[in-house]
Amino acid sequence: MINRDTYHWIHFYSEQQKLGVGQTAAKLGISESTVRRHLAESGYEGRKAREVPSVLDEFEPIIGKMLSAHPYTSSQIFQRLKENGYSGSYSTLRRHVSQVRPPVKKAFFKLHFAPGEAAQADFGSCGTVRCENTERRLSVFVMELCHSRYLFAEFIPLERGEHFMSCHYRAFLDFGGVPERVIVDYVPGNITWTTANALCLNADGMGRRRSTIRSI
Numbered sequence: 001m002i003n004r005d006t007y008h009w010i011h012f013y014s015e016q017q018k019l020g021v022g023q024t025a026a027k028l029g030i031s032e033s034t035v036r037r038h039l040a041e042s043g044y045e046g047r048k049a050r051e052v053p054s055v056l057d058e059f060e061p062i063i064g065k066m067l068s069a070h071p072y073t074s075s076q077i078f079q080r081l082k083e084n085g086y087s088g089s090y091s092t093l094r095r096h097v098s099q100v101r102p103p104v105k106k107a108f109f110k111l112h113f114a115p116g117e118a119a120q121a122d123f124g125s126c127g128t129v130r131c132e133n134t135e136r137r138l139s140v141f142v143m144e145l146c147h148s149r150y151l152f153a154e155f156i157p158l159e160r161g162e163h164f165m166s167c168h169y170r171a172f173l174d175f176g177g178v179p180e181r182v183i184v185d186y187v188p189g190n191i192t193w194t195t196a197n198a199l200c201l202n203a204d205g206m207g208r209r210r211s212t213i214r215s216i
Contacts, residue, residue, distance in 0.1 A: 002034065007044045010035055055088035057094050067101055074098075088173040113146035120144050121168065123159045141167035144181065 002010075006028060011160040013024040014035075017051050021039075025032045056063070058082050066072050066080065074094040078086075079094065101138050107151045121143040128135040143152045 002030065002038065004044050006030070007041075011039050013041055044065070045147055054096075055086070056093065059084065059086055059087050060100075062099065063097065070102070071101075111146070115147045116145075116177065116179055118146040118183055119171075119175075120146060120183045120185075121171070122185045126155065141171075143168070143171040143182070145175065146183075150175070 009028055010024055013019040013027060014021075019027070020037050021032050025035045028035075062081065062084060063077060066077055072080075073164045077097060078090050078093050084095075121141070124140045124142060126138040126140050128140045136157055139156050141154045141156055141163065144150065154170060154172045154191050155169065156185070168182070
């Protein structure tokens with residue numbers, strides 16, 4: 001069996017250099033019959049892999065049915081196949097299962113919000129900043145309107161109750177109103193839900209909309 005380079009040299013000497021079969025064979029060190037055979041081919045055909053029967057061939061329907069019904073482990077499938085006469089090794093089965101297992105579909109639930117229905121608020125850490133002779137922690141307060149994705153952010157030195165309240169107030173000023181509810185992930189320990197909700201009720205006059213703060 002010749003390689004691809006030799007195949008192309010055969011056609012080059014014959015078609016471009018106009019050499020005869022014997023001359024081409026002598027240049028490449030191959031037989032004249034090999035040159036004639038490959039000149040008659042329309043394209044290079046490499047060595048075809050020999051198909052070797054697998055010990056899993058007769059069990060593929062069972063494997064496919066199990067994987068389509070439930071994400072069974074290789075060990076569970078191995079036990080089922082042994083009950084049906086499988087005599088191969090576990091490692092052979094495990095390799096096969098990893099190749100044919102259906103991809104896992106990620107589950108998600110998409111939320112939809114009406115304009116002004118809700119906002120999400122949270123604190124985030126921004127590392128530290130140099131302040132005279134010391135370093136101080138820097139945080140950020142973020143509030144995002146769930147419908148428009150409009151974002152308000154304010155950098156703050158601490159995550160205390162007064163910052164929680166003042167940042168909400170300035171976010172409402174920036175929005176020009178108050179959403180119906182605010183979904184928060186974290187409320188400072190010295191802020192109660194009653195106090196937090198009072199902030200939104202007091203802002204009612206500013207935005208003409210009452211709001212309730214809820215934890216996710």
